Amino acid sequence: MNSKDDCLISAKGLWKSFKSGEDEISIIQGLDFSLKQKESISIMGDSGSGKSTLLNLLSGLDRVEKGTLKWRGQSIENFSTSALSNMRRSFIGFVFQSFYLVPDLTVYENLYLSAKIGCKNIGSDEIQSRIDEYLEKVHLTDRKKHSVMTLSGGEKQRVAIARALISDPLIVFADEPTGNLDDRSSKEILELLLSLVEIEAKSLVLVTHNVDFAKYTDKTLYLKNGIFHG
Numbered sequence: 001m002n003s004k005d006d007c008l009i010s011a012k013g014l015w016k017s018f019k020s021g022e023d024e025i026s027i028i029q030g031l032d033f034s035l036k037q038k039e040s041i042s043i044m045g046d047s048g049s050g051k052s053t054l055l056n057l058l059s060g061l062d063r064v065e066k067g068t069l070k071w072r073g074q075s076i077e078n079f080s081t082s083a084l085s086n087m088r089r090s091f092i093g094f095v096f097q098s099f100y101l102v103p104d105l106t107v108y109e110n111l112y113l114s115a116k117i118g119c120k121n122i123g124s125d126e127i128q129s130r131i132d133e134y135l136e137k138v139h140l141t142d143r144k145k146h147s148v149m150t151l152s153g154g155e156k157q158r159v160a161i162a163r164a165l166i167s168d169p170l171i172v173f174a175d176e177p178t179g180n181l182d183d184r185s186s187k188e189i190l191e192l193l194l195s196l197v198e199i200e201a202k203s204l205v206l207v208t209h210n211v212d213f214a215k216y217t218d219k220t221l222y223l224k225n226g227i228f229h230g
């Protein structure tokens with residue numbers, strides 16, 4: 001693999017503002033960022049500093065105002081929304097603080113839905129065996145047929161981790177994945193996430209308010225006044 005391919009995300013001089021009444025507030029102000037294959041990076045910063053906004057930009061969920069953003073050396077700004085969604089599915093898996101599972105469905109159905117959309121070229125049998133494999137990896141095999149509404153917060157987040165990985169993306173974006181969990185579950189979830197990312201050779205971008213968790217990643221970046229401070 002050449003060095004260009006090794007860089008999965010490369011962002012230079014990113015800007016993003018939001019309108020607030022008459023005013024326009026710049027949240028991201030000329031920020032540079034890069035993520036390599038198998039690299040793990042923590043992003044820390046005060047509430048409102050723009051961490052989630054930045055993940056939305058880097059993942060193409062929101063459009064950048066100024067600056068360049070490349071995925072594997074390819075500029076993404078000219079892609080249509082649907083082309084970008086398709087690319088994103090095989091590129092980035094997401095884990096959010098609020099889980100975002102479909103409440104009326106079982107654990108299995110939540111994973112099936114995601115895999116069906118994310119793994120377009122794979123048949124139902126293969127999807128089912130992948131679900132079983134990932135349920136084992138997140139230690140939830142015995143909860144397969146349970147409604148996700150009946151699960152604890154930690155169990156819901158384990159389903160969300162399986163969902164993020166099931167389409168075999170290159171990168172996992174985790175935005176405060178332990179923000180809704182107690183200390184013990186937080187530690188368990190973080191350990192599970194880090195070990196799966198390592199075993200499956202994924203890159204990780206972890207947004208966290210926990211300094212101890214950030215220490216487990218290759219590097220930590222602090223977002224303040226719209227740019228990173230090392």
Ligand SMILES: Nc1ncnc2c1ncn2[C@@H]1O[C@H](COP(=O)(O)OP(=O)(O)OP(=O)(O)O)[C@@H](O)[C@H]1O
Pocket residue numbers: 018019027045046047048049050051052053054
């Ligand atoms: N769609 C939007 N429209 C207007 N303002 C927005 C929008 N999205 C985010 N903002 C503002 O941008 C700022 C950064 O928000 P963001 O959610 O990125 O912060 P954060 O660092 O993720 O905070 P937290 O740690 O609380 O999750 C906030 O002031 C927020 O109100």
Ligand SMILES: [Mg+2]
Pocket residue numbers: 051052053175
């Ligand atoms: Mg946030």
